[in-house]
Amino acid sequence: MKALTWQGKRSVAVTEVPDPELREPTDAIVRITSTAICGSDLHLYEVLAPYLAKGDVLGHEPMGIVEQVGSAVTDLAVGDRVVVPFQISCGHCFMCERGLQTQCETTQVREKGMGAALFGYTSLYGSVPGGQAEYLRVPHADYGPIKVGKELPDERYLFLSDIVPxxxxxVQYAAxxxxxxxxxxxxxxxxxxxxxxxxxxxxxxIAVEPVAERRAMAERYGVETVEGTGDVVDELLQRTDGRGPDAVVDAVGMEAHGGGGSAVAKAAQTAVGLLPDKLAQKAMETAGxxxxxxxxxxxxxxRRGGTVSLSGVYGGEADPLPLLTMFDKQIQFRMGQCNVKRWVDxxxxxxxxxxxPxxxxxxxxxxxxxxxxxEGYAAFQEKRDGCIKVVLQP
Structure with missing residues (x-):
């Protein structure tokens, strides 16, 4: 089958790879009808190369039609239309029963000290082949896939795989x-x-975004926008009676652009990218x-006593944070990979x-x-041609 594979930093290619097969009685094979490029895929494209191997199949926002099911799968049948959440979870362990599917104890990547396995997302998360492909093997298909109707177009449902939940x-964490x-x-x-x-x-x-077409899209939904080229903090304070917003969602993550500190981190990312993989992995685990x-x-x-909700992906283990300010302002932090199945209903x-809506x-x-x-990866990474979201059709 055809699949989008990682070849190196800023290098991906559509290549022929073996068709997936059922390995466990709880597996299913899904023929992909739509699959999207996620913002966190760009971290693979740019920063997380030390955890990838040439030929790894990328992608974690797929949906499609069930082609085969294992003998233990009772809730899916051949021909069902499904969205596949990006994390792989069992549905019955201690964590899954508490709505923490990204911490699933059945699929945790313990050798890396990480949470649940993810589709198409590095050795940190199990090196599981992803969904930017013609077919996808779905482990724990007796729980994970979301069955949807057949009348509405794919894009009504596709983003349930990741970005909508x-x-x-x-926002729920922002409280x-x-x-x-x-x-x-x-x-x-x-x-x-x-x-x-x-x-x-x-x-x-109030949303902060330097790209004009992205601000215009948000404004269609009644969102106030800030260009973000000046003093963003001062602008947000001015718009909120000097206190600041009650909560802030960071939807950017590890590759945010900005001032001097950002430049230092960019240099660190570049330097890490030049190291052999084992040394680069160690550097990412011990440096900011x-x-x-x-x-x-x-x-x-x-505002003081407010909440910061992190949905953008971060990858460093030793990033310096202003703990004095965080403690003094009595800030609450909520963060983590999304527990997709928790929010489906x-x-x-x-x-x-x-x-x-x-x-x-x-x-x-x-x-x-x-x-x-x-080309979709390049356009998305460079934010050119008004690119905000890319959907691929195998």
Whole structure:
């Protein structure tokens, strides 16, 4: 089959790889009909190369049609249409029963000290072949896949695989009181949905984003926007009676652009990228390699006693954070990979609503065949041609 494979830093290619096969009685094989490029895929493209091997199949936002099921799978049948969440979870362990599917004790990658295995996302998360491919083997298919109807187009459902529940969890973790103000840093796909969800839940939302077309998209949903080229913290304070927003969602993560600290981290990322993989992995585990502009902005901007909700991905183990400020301001932090299945019952009615309140049909800017995936990665990474979200069709 054809699949999008990692070849090196800023290098991906569509190649022929072996078709997936059933390995366990709880497996299923899904023929992919749509699959998206996620913002966190760009971290693989740019920063997390030490944890990848040439030929790894990428992608963790897929949906499609069930082609085969293992003997222990009773809730799926051949022909079912499903969305596949990005994490692999069993549904019955201690963590899954508590709605913490990204900490699933059955699929935890213990040799790396990490949580649940993820599709297409490095050796840190199990080196599981991903969904930017014609077919996908889905472990624990007796629990993970989300069955959906056959009448609505793929894009009504596709983003349930990751970015809609990720944004929903980010806003839930932000815990903004009725009538409160939520700031969102970054209006990529997750930031767009976080801002829209905040408005849907009745909050005032102020989003920070330097790219004009991304601000314009958010403004269609009643989101106030800040260009972010000046003093962002001062602007947010001015708009909130000098206190700051009640909560801030950081939807940017490790590759945030900004001032001097960001430049130092960029240099660290570049230096790490030149090391052999084993040395680079050790450096990432013992040095501060993330660009922390976004999270530092969130800490400075949020009101005292407020909440910072991190949905952007960070990869360094020794990143310096301003603990004095965090402690003095009595800031609460919530963060982590999204527990997709925890939020499905809340979100499925919203994505199926004819009114499309979250605008799931108003996000994709580029629809490409799988063969053109390398161009999709480049356009998304460079934010060119108005690229906000890329959907691939195998």
């Amino acid at each position: 990720t944004a929903w969890q980010a 903004v009181d009725e009538g409160g103000t939520l700031a969102v840093l970054g209006l990529g796909p997750v930031g767009q949905f976080a801002a829209r969800i905040g408005r849907h839940l009745g909050h005032r939302v 390699v993330d660009r922390l502009t976004a999270v530092e902005t969130a800490i400075r901007a949020v 809340d979100l499925l009615p919203l994505v199926e609503d004819p009114a499309d 979250l605008g799931v049909m108003d996000l994709t800017t580029h629809r490409l065949p799988l063969d053109d995936a390398p």
